[in-house]
Amino acid sequence: MSSRRDFLTKLSAPFLAMPMLSELTPKMSDIPARELQPLSEFSTGKMSDTYLRVAIMGLGSYASRVAEAMQSCKKAKITGLISGTPSKLKTWQAKYNVPDRNCYNYENFDAIKNNPDIDAVYIITPNALHHPQTLRVAAAGKHVICEKPMAINAKEALEMVDACKKAGVKLLVGYRMHFEANTLDIIRMRKEGAFGKPLFFQGLSGFIIGNPNQWRMNPALSGGGAMMDIGIYSVNGARYMLGEEPLWVTAQETKTDPQKFKPGIDETIQFQFGFPSGAVASCLSTYAMNYLDRFFLNGDKGFAEMMPSTGYGPIKGRTHRGELSHPHITHQTTQMDEMAGIILEGRKPVVPVDGEEGLKDMVLIDAIYEAVKTGRKINLTLPRILPV
Structure with a gap:
């Protein structure tokens, strides 16, 4: 990872604070x-x-x-x-x-x-x-x-x-998950206070990567390993499930197969976020373990679990009130119809899908890699996510 991280450190260090992001975030x-x-x-x-x-x-x-x-x-x-x-x-x-x-x-x-x-x-x-x-x-x-x-x-x-x-x-x-019905139902319940005060989020995102010669295993094309591919789901999910932007991040890397996972390609990273409300997130991103596709949200009055949480579906969800029962619709069909509404009508999604949203995730992923490299807690200056 050293070559990738050294390169990104030079490019991204000024963005760990990113005060200009507040200018990109619209006011309520x-x-x-x-x-x-x-x-x-x-x-x-x-x-x-x-x-x-x-x-x-x-x-x-x-x-x-x-x-x-x-x-x-x-x-x-x-x-x-x-x-x-x-x-x-x-x-x-x-x-x-x-x-x-x-x-x-x-x-x-x-x-x-x-x-x-x-x-x-x-x-x-x-x-x-x-x-x-x-x-x-x-x-x-x-x-x-x-x-x-x-x-x-x-x-x-x-x-x-x-x-x-x-x-x-x-x-x-x-x-695509920003338009998925079960996901939106849990967000709605959180907004309504069904879970009480959110306290903890866990995101597990991983699978065993196949062909070692594919572009995802080439840092010049992928920009990283599992974190850039599957880990971004837990980075993004922590934000929309808790409804806040993190204030700090810590992270640790494990690499069990350095022959397969060359420098610049992360195999497994555990990372933690702390949020303004006091809620915390604990997440795992990996290319070395299967059956990891789970989100869990805990509050002082209830919980929500999704497993699978971000796969192509059907997504399965339950809360302390019971099972979620939304029928499966192909995610990409819904995504493209809804994006047509955004582009042609200027409509606003429940959870943003614009470039500013993607930028925030990239700031956080840069900070995760920095935390792995330095072993330090990385403090973040990010605009709080708009309530959703």
Whole structure:
């Protein structure tokens, strides 16, 4: 991890305090009272006769999952493709009926600027490519949907936020769980005081990684190991389950297989957050253990548990009041329909999915790596998350 951490320390140290983030966080008075409701409840208005025209960038396995899910979308449609592999473009063209004029490679996709068939680009490429590709999409005047993590450090994330703001386009991050019904039900219950004062959150995120030659095991492309891939779920989940921003972080790394997990690729990291209310979080991120997909929220009047908590579903949840019974809907279908509402109507989700949200997670991940490297508690100056 030393090479990755030394590199990020130089780039990210100024962001551990990040006082400028307060400027990125809207005041409560600036937020419309109306929260995001399922698009199925809207039968009239602007969204009834239009849809978000999306180009998919990076035609890998997760992009395939998104594309299949989008076939059931009511408000989002695949109208463009961007790939460095000509054979994939031909296969996807035929499958999703995308014309030649809407297909691009990584060298020429800036030409989307002049293509009225594309409103937004969903970037689903290796982590290290998100930053340069987002800057190019923004410069082309198209909205950006970027898969998480949005960047490999906070410095890049902030540049992405700034670029999209200057270009007048939206930057959204692929936080599909922010639209998942069981997750939103627990957030609603927490807001209503069903759990009393939240005291503790536990997030377990992990699986045994497969092919050691995949891009996720290459620090130049991934920016890290398990933390950047699966650990971000617990980082983000701690924030939306407790409804606060952490004030400090501590972290410890365990590496049992240094041959498989080369320098710059973390295998297992345990990390802890402390929050303004006094609540604490204890989380685990790993590439070395299966069956780790659990969130647990404890309050002085009740609890909530989700297991699985962030997988592709169905998500299972229960509280001290009993089981949650929301039917499973493919997460990416809901995500893309709801993001269409955000981009085309300016609607506000219950839990943010914008670039500022992604930036906060990157600040925290940088701080986790710093805590591992130094063995110190890292104090954070972050804006408190808006109540959700």
